[in-house]
Amino acid sequence: KNQVEQSPQxxxxxxxxxxxxxxxxxxxxxxxLRWYKQDTGRGxxxxxxxxxxENTKSNGRYTATLDADTKQSSLHITxxxxxxxxxxxxxxxxxxxxxxxxxxxxxxxxxxx
Amino acid sequence: xxxxxxxxxxxxxxxxxDKSIKCEQNLGHDTMYWYxxxxxxxxxxxxxYNNKELIINETxxxxxxxxxxxxxxxxxHINSLELGDSAVYFCASSxxxxxxxxxxxxxxxxxxL
Numbered sequence: 320k321n322q323v324e325q326s327p328q329x330x331x332x333x334x335x336x337x338x339x340x341x342x343x344x345x346x347x348x349x350x351x352l353r354w355y356k357q358d359t360g361r362g363x364x365x366x367x368x369x370x371x372x373e374n375t376k377s378n379g380r381y382t383a384t385l386d387a388d389t390k391q392s393s394l395h396i397t398x399x400x401x402x403x404x405x406x407x408x409x410x411x412x413x414x415x416x417x418x419x420x421x422x423x424x425x426x427x428x429x430x431x432x
Numbered sequence: 433x434x435x436x437x438x439x440x441x442x443x444x445x446x447x448x449x450d451k452s453i454k455c456e457q458n459l460g461h462d463t464m465y466w467y468x469x470x471x472x473x474x475x476x477x478x479x480x481y482n483n484k485e486l487i488i489n490e491t492x493x494x495x496x497x498x499x500x501x502x503x504x505x506x507x508x509h510i511n512s513l514e515l516g517d518s519a520v521y522f523c524a525s526s527x528x529x530x531x532x533x534x535x536x537x538x539x540x541x542x543x544x545l
Binding site: 420 | 473
């Protein structure tokens with residue numbers, strides 16, 4: 320069964336610190352893996368999209384990595400800001416479906432001043 | 433200059449009623465989606481339309497009926513609302529295909545009393 324699991328479920332860090340969020344998936348084969356940021360009360364916003372052949376992709380202070388062999392991805396946030404408080408969701412697109420996405424439950428990140 | 437818009441943002445109604453949620457995108461995308469996000473925060477796809485043609489129809493009660501009058505609009509009509517329908521419903525759009533980034537609307541919070 321195609322699954323995407325994220326850890327930790329929630330994380331609290333101080334402003335200015337770095338953090339890393341994890342994503343393990345069983346979707347195989349897959350065409351791409353995405354990280355979304357969802358602010359409370361808003362729709363998800365795409366941070367990065369990596370194809371199966373990419374290892375890393377950055378978007379400002381966000382850096383996503385992908386290890387297709389171990390089926391793991393991580394999202395590293397550098398020098399966190401209060402506005403980074405949100406849920407971060409890992410999403411995998413199966414190769415055999417052009418429209419279907421498999422969503423993780425997300426990691427809820429809280430940045431404290 | 434809103435990219436994907438939904439109305440209404442909040443919807444409170446009684447069990448048994450029929451209601452509609454409207455979605456419009458001005459991005460020129462071919463594909464539109466409806467997602468349901470329940471209290472556990474999982475995003476589950478309900479429907480996907482490509483150029484007004486139904487592509488994905490997940491296991492959703494037939495009380496839910498999407499309608500796409502043109503490729504810029506995808507409305508969701510729900511008949512005989514039940515308590516379990518309470519959730520946040522998100523509309524999204526993308527260029528054709530799951531490899532492309534999906535852009536989400538702000539969500540409609542539906543509460544069934």
